[in-house]
Amino acid sequence: MVRKAVIPAAGLGTRFLPATIAMPKEMLPIVDKPAIQYIIEEAAASGIQDIIVVTGKSKRSIEDHFDRNLELELLLAERGKDSLLHKVREVAQLADLHYVRQREAVGLGHAIWCARKFIGDEPFAVLLGDMIIDAPVPCLKQLIDVYEQHGHSCLGVEQVLPSETEKYGIIDGTQCGERLYSVDRLVEKPMENPPTNLAISGRYILEPDIFPILERTQRDAGGEIQLTDALQMLAKHHTLLAYQYEGRLFDVGDKLGFLKATVEFAARRELLGTEFRHFLRRFVLQTEEEGDGRGENG
Template sequence: MNKVKKAIIPAAGLGTRFLPATKAMPKEMLPIVDKPTIQYIVEEAICSGIEDIIIVTGRSKRSIEDHFDKNHELEADLECKQKNELLEIVRGVTNLVEIHCVRQKEPLGLGHAIWCARKFVAGEPFAVLLGDMIIESEVPCLKQMIDVYEERPGSIIAVEEVPWESVSSYGVIQGDMINKKLNRITNLVEKPKINPPSNLAMIGRYILDPKIMDILEHQQPGVGGEIQLTDAMKQLAADQNMYSFRYEGKLYDVGSKLGFLKANIDFALKRDELGSGLWEHLYELTGGAAQDAGGMREARRIG
């Protein structure tokens, strides 16, 4: 069995939900506190044992490539000014992992973006991590999935339960339960408008068999006139085992404004140099309610 050592991060979307901020800046470069969103995704992949990453970019996405490239002028300036801590941070980003980039020349959908990386995959199983979903967990979400894959070879999709009224915003699965975390998938539907098969939504983490590239090559446009990854996975599931996996962790949909703000607040509260000041601000805004909630959370943590 081939191990999962490669990952694709699609980052070619236009980011229209964050206009005008994303008119010139990729949404994947919007910071969660002081780190670009996409770096959290790359770090999850690395901590899961991924050795090679390809980022699928689009027009006006050059800054993503530059972020992970070496910046000689910046490093020389920081070294000259003896700002060693910042220098270590900058060099650390460059040395994270071997990162490649390929461009999706037309915005034809997520399925097409994955297909653009077909030469990189080269017949091996691979992971896909969507760039606008950050998952905070003790064991990285992708690592949890790889552990399952090594026990049950086959494509694996991370899912979580969402409110029924929100199902039409997601791709959802239908399947036969194996245990409380695993289902064998029998059907997948992209953004169902009526009669959704379940409220188990796909949340942007996949391990896929390379045969999906052959399916994507001939995939017809689906919802929204785009080539949908869900449609190709549905065909793949008819030919081989595919599982859904309920991961452990907290999901932040940073592709939405509310999710982005929640992530910034939660991550900042955990920073020693920011947490107390932010709690004071929240206390002022909420008339003490935030402080009470923070005290209860701290008491639970200590207990």
């Protein structure tokens, strides 16, 4: 059974500077929840019992967010704000969270390797902290079901536009079932001639034999140990599957993806959505009118 998960959250968040000088990118809010909370909620809804978050310097606010805040709870209780009190307590009860430091920012593969003692000899999940997947059945639960049926490491993949393949790791393989592929190789951010348009989407179920492979993986030209390189070696000697999950990916580590997630999640909120959708309609109409006016004048 897959009971443990690793969430790498040690990145510097340079794409969101200056906002991330002191705030972890994983704590940037999507409406009223930090991005990493959506990830942890998905893991908990998928049956994960223990989560290890791999952090780095200036990430203490992640630990504080998922800890009990007795002073805040007491204040909310005294003021009769029971709904908010429930939300605050719920955050601290999502799962058992543990933390380990990646002392040097040398890539995603190394970040996962840092969790090896916590994982031991069990299969485990990996969820990237800047990839939110909106799905009726949690994406991770879909992958766990595939793993429990087939018993092999499995990647979550999504079809992307051919013009977007250069942003992702892309798989090449053979379809071996409904939405299921046997992976022959992986290509990291291909600038041209991608083998497919199936992009790795930040969800993995991995066997513990990935750890000795990560230990042997050479650093790339940028000095980082890449998970994709280790998975490439894994695919040469073991069965590696990819599952095209049902759901929609939001890359909230990218500014446009962050804005898309914020707009869509806000538009669905029961108390916020109606007014927000009205605002968006007015904004679009106003922008189109202003655009038409500029076109007429010049």
